[in-house]
Amino acid sequence: MSAIAQDGAALEDVDAFAARARAWLAENMPPADPAKDTFFLHAATHPADEEVLARAATCRELQRRLFDGGFAGICVPRQYGGQELTPAHQTAFNREIKGYDYPAEIQASTFIPCMAVLLEFGTEEQKLRHIPRMLRGEEIWVQLLSEPGGGSDAAGAVTSATRDGDRWLLNGSKIWTTSGWWGDWALCLARTNWDVEKHRGLTVFSLPMSAPGLQIRQIELVNGSKDFCQEFLTDVVVPDADRIGDVDAGWSVMTRWLYHERTISGGSPYVTGGGNRPNAGPYELAALIEAARRLGTIDDSTTRALIGEAQTSSLVLRALVESVTHKMATGSLPHHAAAMPRLFGGTANARRAAIATELYGDAGVVWAPDDEIAAQVGLGYLIRQAACIGGGTTEMARNVIAERLLGMPREHRADTSAFRDVPRGPRASGAH
Amino acid sequence: MSAIAQDGAALEDVDAFAARARAWLAENMPPADPAKDTFFLHAATHPADEEVLARAATCRELQRRLFDGGFAGICVPRQYGGQELTPAHQTAFNREIKGYDYPAEIQASTFIPCMAVLLEFGTEEQKLRHIPRMLRGEEIWVQLLSEPGGGSDAAGAVTSATRDGDRWLLNGSKIWTTSGWWGDWALCLARTNWDVEKHRGLTVFSLPMSAPGLQIRQIELVNGSKDFCQEFLTDVVVPDADRIGDVDAGWSVMTRWLYHERTISGGSPYVTGGGNRPNAGPYELAALIEAARRLGTIDDSTTRALIGEAQTSSLVLRALVESVTHKMATGSLPHHAAAMPRLFGGTANARRAAIATELYGDAGVVWAPDDEIAAQVGLGYLIRQAACIGGGTTEMARNVIAERLLGMPREHRADTSAFRDVPRGPRASGAH
Amino acid sequence: MFTQTADQDLLETTTEQYLAATFPPERIREFARRDSTFDATLWKRGAELGWTTLLVPEAAGGGSVSGNGLADLLAVAFQFGRHAAPGPLIGTNVVAAALGRWGSGELHGGPLAQLLDGDATAAWAHAPRMGSCASAVVRAARSGDGVVLDGTAPLVESGAPKGYLLVAAGADEDGARSHYLVPFDAPGVRISPLGGIDLVRRHQAVTLREVVVPAAYRVGEPGTADVHDEVLLDLAAVLQAGEIVGAMERAFDLTLRWTRDRYSFGRPLGSYQEIKHRMADLRTQLEASAAVAEKAARHVGEDRPDARSWASAAKAYVGRVGPELVQDCVQLHGGIGVTFEHDLHLYLRRATLDAQLFGTPAYFAERVVRLVEADMEEGA
């Protein structure tokens, strides 16, 4: 199996590459700790800020090691610091890296969607400036996309960018920025034209998170997590050279941005790992069974039915993800079909939290200070809807399935006139 | 406690009336058989036509007895054969009649909505002609209201009435007529004007079910029931004298028609009894428990949870009906609030059928030929959605709650132009 | 939400005004950061409003406003739920009810009077469970004029520094148990705080090591604890249902407003039919929850024969749909609904806590079946 690169040089055989990667990994990368679950929403004893920063530093360092080893940016052109190999090489590498720690937490959003968007829409100068730094772990990128009044409507952004000579002034607020408070750079969607239909007045910019006028606030979630941030932009200056894509053509950038964001569940050539299945904490089947034993309810058929339901739905989700992924790849389902596993997964995860709460009974709402797993059950229940909200609500998934997959009539839209005139409701301006 | 009738004569004291009724009932009416459940949808071994006709004959005869005893039409004016007493008298009578057999099956639709509509909208001649016969059990009335293409939209009737001198020619089809095949007379909603908004082109007529051109077909339901009928009207002649209310003013009649129909759950002064709680067959709590004992699952906590759920939801429904009825009576909830018990009751009844099926397992899908209760479980499951469809779907109830009770925005309507131009879809004309 | 007398309305209104002024959501979040959430002054003022006397007979110093003290207290519990308010309302009232009905004169004069005045609060150690793991296990032995108690009550509510624990104890594990009232400050009582889901209603584990209480601190005839726990469980179930209905009402109300104010794709969220239908479902569940809680309060408060079925159905139903309703409200809010600064989680926490403590919804559904079986036995 060999192939010819664009410049005519022979590419390394995938098997040989895999063997080389295997040897290098054994030599250079630390083993994964499957119990580590730092960045996932259901963690109850959420990491302190210092722990997050320490992990970020580890990620940067691991990314640097990959770069130095010649395994960063496997499908990225050489002139930007990549290896210019094929998706098959990346897939092989991802297979090999299983069991090793790797910079999982910066794959999204740094490589997808940010690097992917830069590769498609960035100027040569922008690419040369940022992509090597990304691949070396020196620039962590985040997404300034959602807005407080925006909900599921990405195209309804009201953060404004006003031209001022060869620079832009950005004003507004962004929210739900993962890693916002420790990221280095950002892609930012802003409105540059209020007198056209909403999709036609948007532009994408890049800017450093340290830009003057950019204020960052960590958002505390009900389970104590402070991963997400809200940003307030007050006359933030962005040189026109940092604009990504054409003025008012932001939606064509966004289409790809959102596409690349979705490839987190598989299919991206830019992501390393994707991999070590995170420990589901109290929701691991064995953990549920052990809890039931401890609570003396393991012989109770209702308890067993709950455990059986949890396991069944996790198996069904696995089958569904595999089957839909395969059907999309072979074209027997359109890419909108991805909304089905999203919907199923969201509701199954929410239900899983309810199952654990029901199984634990009073032990899931009051716990000894050192009983971390019971605390995870309690706080996991409080945050459970995050599974049906984050990354596009289950309601939006249902819309997509109905309208795009089943071809049912589209919802009546009241936002097709000039964006300036679109009703935004009494609370559109406030944070909530 | 005494009152003065409209004509100035003193009314009988309610307590005295109740005492008289008590004595008369003991003398004249047969006891009720609580196990008898002839007319309810969940019966599996559905009555043969002859049994239905025999029961209808009994109802006629029992109604005649009430009439002869001076207890028919308690709130109906004397000139139409009634007693011209107060709702309090009817309520007292309904209390006394508990435990007796009474003509339950002809209260709806003969007295509500048909007699109630006649009383409000009929001409003097119409009232004198029909109401005494209704009260004597000689005329059983049915409702020609729903249409095959109509669904929840009563005002969308397409059965047409065309004027022809001093008579009308009716053409079209009606469906879901309870007792259609053994009723004597009917109220019928028809379209008399196609060039105005749909509510403004309707007229109500009365006609005998034996009218030439009126063809009646019993509809077989999935559980074997043949209570409902579909009618085909081909140039059915109705004299203008049999029109109820003004031409094209049918919707104002309908508003009251639908109101009176809803009073079947309580609050009508025209209904006798309302009363003997029908046996819930396999869904009685004791029956579920006995089945679980027989199947050897009574100690299984899942089974017990199912039984507990059934009983809990039947208690909650009772509390909800009482509370909403009381709040509507005192004005603390508008009458649209009745949609809440309708919604809860529908879904609870459907769920009850699922609970029984789950509890029975294979014994609820295959049964010995003489095991009527198991057959009721199986066929009851097949017909269970009737509880969420008949008498207005649960979807319509949700619309009413959202729009009328919660004041949420109304659905966009596409049927506000002249009815002739309202889109009715490719299948609107066929039966289905 | 409930149909009430004018006096009950007045009790509810004064409670509402007091809680709204004293415990606005920001205050609850602030309390959450404290070690202790009990404020003696605030609780004392609540007692003056009538929060502690309603389940106690007049002869014992209590008194209701309508003749049905539980129905009165339901309105107070409802408001506690609406404000996710701190304060050991349920435990104190349940224990006061026990003392009022079955306590000695000495208990009436001392602890009960303190509870009624708001000078002390109380916790009830009962924690019925489906599984084979018992909750509180305490042994009692006579010793001179007093009784020596040894054991643990692993999950009881925290309250005032001056507090009492009502706990069932027997000479041996299977024997007939009696109720004892234990002052938390008695020698040998050890307390360790627990974590939990509610921000302001706290709990603790209690260990009793050779704790001596006077004989007069036995509550009720010897061996009556199990029967009495069932009676008290009816009260607790109704009050928890009341709190949950309050939490539901507030969450629903916030969400209905949100669907009006929030626009999505140029239209108010509430104009989307799917949202409308969900709100209709939630509204119906709210009404049904209020209806069954009220009915249960009536029947239990009036000692009607089917009272226990109603109390059980109330907790089984409201405990099941309550937290789920609030979760649906979170979903309808989107991301903002899972932030600490939004109020919704206050009601989610309270509804969930009430649903799971003193018997889960599943426990009460099972209890409903036991009651039907008992009726069938009697009928047979």
Add this chain to the structure above:
Amino acid sequence: MFTQTADQDLLETTTEQYLAATFPPERIREFARRDSTFDATLWKRGAELGWTTLLVPEAAGGGSVSGNGLADLLAVAFQFGRHAAPGPLIGTNVVAAALGRWGSGELHGGPLAQLLDGDATAAWAHAPRMGSCASAVVRAARSGDGVVLDGTAPLVESGAPKGYLLVAAGADEDGARSHYLVPFDAPGVRISPLGGIDLVRRHQAVTLREVVVPAAYRVGEPGTADVHDEVLLDLAAVLQAGEIVGAMERAFDLTLRWTRDRYSFGRPLGSYQEIKHRMADLRTQLEASAAVAEKAARHVGEDRPDARSWASAAKAYVGRVGPELVQDCVQLHGGIGVTFEHDLHLYLRRATLDAQLFGTPAYFAERVVRLVEADMEEGA
């Protein structure tokens, strides 16, 4: 719905064409009025299409089209569900699989050959239940060259006049049991027809009174029946899931068309968002059901180590959501959906029957837990 090889597609297409031509809905309703729904000619033709050989090794006269006979048969079962077709597909194949794997040469030559040719059909007496009531209870005793069987199999499928019953029997109730093949026409076999929910798939109760079968009619080594029943249960579960997915698919399809054609208040039903979201949920359940059924067929058909978990998950999930999906389709149709003349109930009946027979969804959810526990034991 499934990802298949070209050969599997061909098998499915020919099956689909045959069933569509032979068993249109009107024909099913007509069959429903008959005493027997078995038609020897039609079944024979099905056998020629390949319905009976797929689970049987080539050495025993069978053969698959893809190397995984269960995955092949899944497509056939799917089409049976889509057409609510009559014919003892599952029983015959399960028993053929048993004979093919564990049967004697005598059985291969006689009964199995008849099954493969479509000249006979077979039923499997296994009926696992959660409760304490056993299903089939049969005693076996040696008698000369043969075995004498006594007992009952209260719920087995009806089929061809020439038919066989595979039943487990032991010397005593708790002892290790062996499988025996019993010809329905053997002396001492008494059959009484049962009623049921499916219009065309019929069942009967079987009583065995001193029924003598040759020793060679024992299927498998002595004492292997319980282990083998579990293996066969995996097959049955997958095939039932396949039929249910077929019934779901047809009901969904009818309903999607209905939401296009039906207008309500001047708009297509399908333009209402609540309807759209329900259809989205149903579509997702349909896809998930197909996915897990296919995955289970792959793993069971290839004898993978986790095959039993997949088979159990398939039946547990599909058996639970299948009938509910069809019920929702009924609801979306309104009144017409509960009439005998509409087709929907054909699929509701089939889905419900399959869900409840050979172990309920709850039974399989429990089985999933037992498998996890066993894994934990092994791991420990």
